[in-house]
Amino acid sequence: MDTALASAPESSLAWLDFDRAASERLSELLRALDEPGTLDVLGLGTVRDAFSAMLNPGTSTTQTRLRYFIFIPWIFAKLEQEQVLAAEFSRRLRDYESRLMDCLRHLGRNQGVIGYAAGRNLKRMPSDAYWGGLRAWGLRRFDLSISEFGQYAASLARSRPERNDDDEAMTRGVSMWAALPPAPDDFLHADITFDLAPTEAQVLVEHIRQHHQGSLLAVLCAVPETAKDAEYPWELPTHAMPGQLVEVLRHARNFSELTAGPQHVYNLLLARRARTELDWDTDELEASQRARLDTWTEQLERRFDEVRSWVADLPAFWALLDNYSVGPRTREFVNAMAERFVVDPEGFAEDSEVHRRIRDRELRLKSKRARLTHRAALENSNMAAVGGQFDFRWGIAKSYLNDIATARAAQN
Secondary structure (H helix, E strand, O other): OOHHHHOOOOOOOOOOOOOHHHHHHHHHHHHHHOOOOOOOOOOOHHHHHHHHHHHOOOOOOOOOOOOHHHHHHHHHHHHHHOOOOHHHHHHHHHHHHHHHHHHHHHHOOOOOOOOOOOHHHOOOOHHHHHHHHHHHOOOEOOOOOHHHHHHHHHHHHHOOOOEOOOOOEOOOOOOOEOOOOOOOOOOOOOOOOOOOOHHHHHHHHHHHHHHOOOOHHHHHOOOHHHHOOOOOHHHOOOOOOOHHHHHHHHHHHHHHHHHHHHHHHHHHHHHHHHHHHHOOOOHHHHHHHHHHHHHHHHHHHOOHHHHHHHHHOHHHHHHHOOOOOOOHHHHHHHHHHHHHHHHOOOOHHHOHHHHHHHHHHHHHHHHHHOOOOOHHHHHOOOOOOOOOOOOOOHHHHHHHHHHHHHHHHHHO
């Protein structure tokens, strides 16, 4: 084992004495790392998240339905109007979000109701999932954490604007929230649905276009119905898309499809090591990953000339990501995997150099938690397959576009 690698993980988080707002920001980062589908044994998450931000900004895999972008500002505006004290803000916010769950519960399971099962005991409330997206879309104007906003709202309640001789307020603070259609009078007191009113859909579309012009999400807001049947965003018709967006999709597709292979190889190596060292029955896992690798090889060989051309143009790929925090070791690993594939597509799964790089990569990232290197980590593993092809939050974006299309159809 390379002890230098074992002692030098690529990234780490140290717990410091944060105040509450800083703690919330760290929690937001940890939530992002813990999102469904983000288990990242090979450290590809920075590239995945970069393309997610380029294509579908403001989205998150912890989000569910588009109308939460309306519900959450309504709740916060209500707290402002009621001049809730900072000490009471967190409790009242949780109470109102719990009421929202109750008002949505009639929709049933699997309809996107956050907290449907856990109810008031839910750890991560809807505001947590949507807070960053509200800022990204310009619906939330100030860069504050939720607790900071509670203090800000309380300070507004305490302040008194200057008044003229007729006792009229002369100044007014800038609102935290962009202008939205008003909440119904019975909001949080009666059943409600995820069906967007046409005016609500229009406001959201306008903000997406204004703040993220040229993104896939913004472009598709004009034709949301076209998203319905596409499993991946590069399956969409591109003839009417801006050239830059078409180029982003080309890079996203090649990265997504090519890096699925190393993840399947990781699972294959894991199954073999568990069988050899621990005498575990991993035949099913090994067979499934071999089948996935065969399918993957066939998929890429069908458009091998395109893939080879992309690999030859990797400097352009990394130039596209210059403004994102992709480390040099991540770049080196992706380059190596891409180059090994085009040299020998059929032999990639059993390429000893590919195996070595995958082991070294996990060790550098996970240190003593690296399952391919440390027996204790392997023994504590549940052996579930990890990874797969990235869709860059296309699933949630497609759901949002469907909600927009439905709202427009109802208007017509």
